[in-house]
Amino acid sequence: MTRRRRRGGRPRRPRRWPRSRSARGCGARTPCGRTGRAAGPHRAVPRTASAVPSPRRTPPWPHCPPPPAWSSHRPAWSSRRPAAARAAPHRRPFTGRAVPPPGRRGRKRRSARLSVAGCRMERMAGDPHPALGGFSPATRGWFTGAFSAPTAAQAGAWRAIGEGSDVLVVAPTGSGKTLAAFLAALDQLASTPPPADPKKRCRVLYVSPLKALAVDVERNLRSPLTGIRQESVRLGLPEPEVKVGIRSGDTPAAERRALATRPPDILITTPESLFLMLTSATRDALTGVETVILDEVHAVAGTKRGTHLALSLERLDELLPKPARRIGLSATVRPVDEIARYLSPRRKVEIVQPESGKEFDLSVVVPVEDLGELGGSPAADGGDGAERPSIWPHVEERITDLVQAHRSTIVFANSRRLAERLCNRLNEIAYERATGESLDEHHSPAELMGGSGAAHGAPAVIARAHHGSVSKEQRALVEEDLKAGRLPAVVATSSLELGIDMGAVDLVVQVESPPSVASGLQRVGRAGHQVGAVSTGVVFPKYRGDLVQAAVVTERMRSGAIESLRVPANPLDVLAQQLVAMTALDTWQVDDLLATVRRAAPFASLPESAFTAVLDMLAGRYPSDAFAELRPRVVWDRVAGTVTGRPGA
Structure with missing residues (x-):
């Protein structure tokens, strides 16, 4: 090979790609400095003229993977010189030598992407x-x-x-x-x-x-x-x-x-x-x-x-x-x-309580031109058989469009029956769009669904249901698929409302107005559940009265004006249940029992008279004969001042 001489300098050395000494294989060089092997992404490259790097900026070896995302070094196959070398070629000649990624060959790692x-x-x-x-x-x-x-x-x-x-x-x-x-x-x-x-x-x-x-x-x-x-x-x-x-x-x-x-x-x-x-x-x-x-x-x-x-x-x-x-x-x-x-x-x-920087993108969508044409109220179950205008076919079509336009969607419904029926309809519509064929069996709109809530239709295509009546195994499967982004949509009740980390969800659809402002924020917050992400939500009202409520709730969600919360004070039915449980295994002094109950915030102001009345009722001392059929649950020794559970109660 004839070496070319540079003007006023020594001859330029030919470009040579490094060759691995430790790896065993056919010995063919690759642009990444590895020898060809049968296993792994690096295959052997024949020792021909094609192994010489091309002046093109794109890698001529498609079998060599690009550098990892965390690497900021210049790839080995790049023929572009650094800016300093282009400006002063006599100072930094480009030799074509492969640049090792950070962390290798003794070079200290400066940054990482995890x-x-x-x-x-x-x-x-x-x-x-x-x-x-x-x-x-x-x-x-x-x-x-x-x-x-x-x-x-x-x-x-x-x-x-x-x-x-x-x-x-x-x-x-x-x-x-x-x-x-x-x-x-x-x-x-x-x-x-x-x-x-x-x-x-x-x-x-x-x-x-x-x-x-x-x-x-x-x-x-x-x-x-x-x-x-x-x-x-x-x-x-x-x-x-x-x-x-x-x-x-x-x-x-x-x-x-x-x-x-x-x-x-x-x-x-x-x-x-x-x-x-x-x-x-x-x-x-x-x-x-x-x-x-x-x-x-x-x-x-x-x-x-x-x-x-x-x-x-x-x-x-x-x-x-x-x-x-x-x-x-x-x-x-x-x-x-x-x-x-x-x-x-x-x-x-x-x-x-740091300042909130969470952003919400909320919208109320009415899929028809005039809700007044639908009668102003939802259709009732078990009607007279006459066909009535319904908003549900329009809602189901629009929700299907949104699901297919996003990666993962959670559709919230306010009842289990509606969740099951809506999930089945979404799958039917997706099946008809994919195959161009309609199902033979008759399906009524979502709200007209009756019976136990089970529906027989198209197999699961884009949506699955999630609520308390679904088995543990099926709930776990749905949650795992939704979390991994493998499931396009889930139709759920409040079972997925609180704190669930579904990173792949990018849209939340609420059918009917949310039960409250706080509940609406929690549900829409399932979308964009990352720091700094925007949560996107769409609300579909059912009728004119629901439209007014949806508009008010959505506006309060934007402003963060959630409802005021109050802790219930002295609910005696809860007190009775807890007293029976506390005395089932231990014997309590009445004063100690009252002091323990009053330490809880809801019973901090519990009057002693109300506490005594509850104990009297649990011990079988009723105000009238109308309660004579109730069995006593505890034994109250008024002389010793102790309360214990009644055997067999």
Whole structure:
């Protein structure tokens, strides 16, 4: 080969591609510096003139993959010179040598792009965020490798948790509230050895108002647990073994029995399951709880279900050497002080409420020109047989158009029957559009559907139903497909309303007006459930009266004017149920029983006369003979001042 001489310099060296010495194979060179092998994406390149790099800017070797997304180096197949070399070729001659990616051949890695839970962020080398100063090196290393910086809600929550007080985090959906509460608990579990007594191993109790949310949280905890474990191994620290368990109505009986003797480090449960555990021998597995996390506390605080949960938490504190720390997670709520009083009425609560930057794209769509032509009200079931104008065919067609125009969609309905019927109609319309053939069997509009809610039509094409009557296995399958983006649409009731992290969902459709402003914000918040993302929602009213309500609710959702929440005061039916459960396993002094009940926020002002009247009723002392058929539930020894459960009751 004849070497060409440059003007006033030594001859230019011919371009040579590096050849791997360690790899074994046919020995053919590839532009990436690897030898050809049968396995892997790099195939052998014949040693011909075609292996010489082309002056084109596109890679002449389609079998060589492009450089990874996190790499900022110039690809080996690029023939374009850097700007400095083009400006001064006598200073920086281009030799065609392959540039190794950062992190290889001794070059220090400067930056990285990591993908965690579907969120792609960039981390630059430097000091960690000040909010991470209280974490162990393994936890701090995992977080800085997964995210660029904590959100305002996370930084405020970690500061308040580090002070040792009860914490209430109020932030919109998609702001990282759940990770804010769990990461501090995970760091504590990973950095301290488990107790010697296996029954006291459960130190973190997470209470979720929905079973679907509990399953989603258990799934999302796998990433930080695995990351902290790998980071500990890399740093040479002891490898933590943190176990997570679920106790809900879907938990098999064998797993429920195992919780009594081998509880996990983190127990995820629901208010009803917590009540059952405290009323059985399984309560011994809760005697080591140090932290209680209440998720979506705004959804239960204003109901009797929340009152029931408040008394269960006070019963839990009675089992512990000292009251457990409570961390409440809530979406935007008003007034915040009322939720803080519900969370911890006896101790100071640190409220973390950063400014909300969540954006919503809301619209109300009427698929017909005039709703007055439809009679002004929804069609009634079981009519006289005459065909009446209905808005449902138009709504179903428009929803199908929206589903097919987006990646993943959640369609919310206000009843299970409507959810099942609408899901079936969406699949039928998609089937007819795909095949050009209509189904033979007759199908009426969605609201005219009767019977048990089951419908026989086209197989599942674009939508599946999700509500409380669906089996556990089917719900888990639907949630997994929706989370991964494999399912175009899910028609659900409120079962997917709270806190579910469905990163692939980019649209929420609400059929009928939302039940409330807070519920509407929660439902639309399932779309764009990432930090800084925009949540898009479309509301379809059914008739003229529903249009007015949908317009008002949507306008209040835009302005954030949610309804005021009030904690119920002294619901005696809930008190009676809890008193029967408290005395079923233990004998209580009447004064101690009243003091425990009054520690719960809903019963802080309970009169002693009302408490005594409830005990009289449970003990069989009724005001008249009309209650004589009721069986007494407790035994009240008025001389000794004790209350215990009645045997056989």
